[in-house]
Amino acid sequence: MGLRGHSAFQPSAVAEKALIISHEAVNGEYRHMRLACNAVAAGAAPGQFFQLLCPAPPGEAPFLRRPMSVYGADPATGTVEFLYKVTGAGTRGLAMLGVGDQLDILGPLGQGFTLDPAWRHIVAVGRGAGLATLAPLARAARAQGIGVTAILSARRPELVVSEAQFRAQGAEVLAVTESDGTSSPAYVERQLRALTAAGRCDAFFTCGSARLLRLQQDLAREFGLPGQVALEQQMACGLGICFCCVRDFQVEGRTLHKRVCWDGPVFDLLEAVA
Known part of the structure; x- marks a missing residue:
C-alpha cells in the first residue's frame, strides 16, 4: 500500500506556548516531556512532528526551531509528548525546562504513518x-x-x-x-x-x-x-x-x-x- 495524499498534503498546524506538566529522565540518555496543549496539537498523528522553539542554554544561542517527532498525543486529555536525547544546544535548552514552564511549539507538521484496515x-x-x-x-x-x-x-x-x-x-x-x-x-x-x-x-x-x-x-x-x-x-x-x-x-x-x-x-x- 502506498502513502496516500503526499502531493496534496496540507498541514494544519498551530503555534502556542504549551505548559509542561511532566519532564523527567527516562535513562542516562533520554528525557520524556509531556505538555498540556490545544486540540490541534493533541490530535497529532503517529509519524508527525513539531517544531520546538528551544530556550538558549548559558553561552549558547540555538537559532532555529528543532524538529521533534510525536511520542504521544491524546485529544481526551489535551496533551502531547516528546522523547528526546540531549545532543546539542537545542536539546540542552529543553533539558533546562521544568514543570510549570512553557514551551513554544508549532505543529503538528508533516505526513504521518498510514495503516491499511486489511492488515492483521x-x-x-x-x-x-x-x-x-x-x-x-x-x-x-x-x-x-x-x-x-x-x-x-x-x-x-x-x-x-x-x-x-x-x-x-x-x-x-x-x-x-x-x-x-x-x-x-x-x-x-x-x-x-x-x-x-x-x-x-x-x-x-x-x-x-x-x-x-x-x-x-x-x-x-x-x-x-x-x-x-x-x-x-x-x-x-x-x-x-x-x-x-x-x-x-x-x-x-x-x-x-x-x-x-x-x-x-x-x-x-x-x-x-x-
Missing part, C-alpha cells in the same frame, strides 16, 4: 530516537485491530526506550542490543523472516537506522510486502519553504527530490534511498 499484523523496527517516532503506532494499530511486533534496537539494555508503550498496547516486543550481540542485521533478519513465514508481517515500519532500513527494503522486495519509513533529517522551517531538507528518492525508476518536512517525514519504504 505489522512489524515495527527501530533504533535509538527512532523508537520514539514508532511508539505511537502501537496505539493507532490497536484501535484498528491490527497486531504489532516491535523490534527495538539499542547499544545496551538500559537504553532501550518505548518498550512499555508498545507492551501497554498489546504489542509483542523483542529488544536487541549491541552488548549482547543481538542487534546485528543478520540476527534481526532471522527474526523478520520468521515473522513473515508465520504470517505475522503484513507491512514493515521503521525509523532510526540506515542498516535496518536497507534490510527491510530487501525483505520487502523479496516477499512483496509494503512498508513505510520515517526519516530523520535536519530542518529549518519545517513547512516546506526553505528546501533545506531535500533528499533523493527512487520512484518508478526515476530519481526524485522531495522535502522531508513536507512530503514526509514518512515515506514509502522502497522509495527511500538509505
Whole structure:
C-alpha cells in the first residue's frame, strides 16, 4: 500500500506556548516531556512532528526551531509528548525546562504513518530516537485491530526506550542490543523472516537506522510486502519553504527530490534511498 495524499498534503498546524506538566529522565540518555496543549496539537498523528522553539542554554544561542517527532498525543486529555536525547544546544535548552514552564511549539507538521484496515499484523523496527517516532503506532494499530511486533534496537539494555508503550498496547516486543550481540542485521533478519513465514508481517515500519532500513527494503522486495519509513533529517522551517531538507528518492525508476518536512517525514519504504 502506498502513502496516500503526499502531493496534496496540507498541514494544519498551530503555534502556542504549551505548559509542561511532566519532564523527567527516562535513562542516562533520554528525557520524556509531556505538555498540556490545544486540540490541534493533541490530535497529532503517529509519524508527525513539531517544531520546538528551544530556550538558549548559558553561552549558547540555538537559532532555529528543532524538529521533534510525536511520542504521544491524546485529544481526551489535551496533551502531547516528546522523547528526546540531549545532543546539542537545542536539546540542552529543553533539558533546562521544568514543570510549570512553557514551551513554544508549532505543529503538528508533516505526513504521518498510514495503516491499511486489511492488515492483521505489522512489524515495527527501530533504533535509538527512532523508537520514539514508532511508539505511537502501537496505539493507532490497536484501535484498528491490527497486531504489532516491535523490534527495538539499542547499544545496551538500559537504553532501550518505548518498550512499555508498545507492551501497554498489546504489542509483542523483542529488544536487541549491541552488548549482547543481538542487534546485528543478520540476527534481526532471522527474526523478520520468521515473522513473515508465520504470517505475522503484513507491512514493515521503521525509523532510526540506515542498516535496518536497507534490510527491510530487501525483505520487502523479496516477499512483496509494503512498508513505510520515517526519516530523520535536519530542518529549518519545517513547512516546506526553505528546501533545506531535500533528499533523493527512487520512484518508478526515476530519481526524485522531495522535502522531508513536507512530503514526509514518512515515506514509502522502497522509495527511500538509505
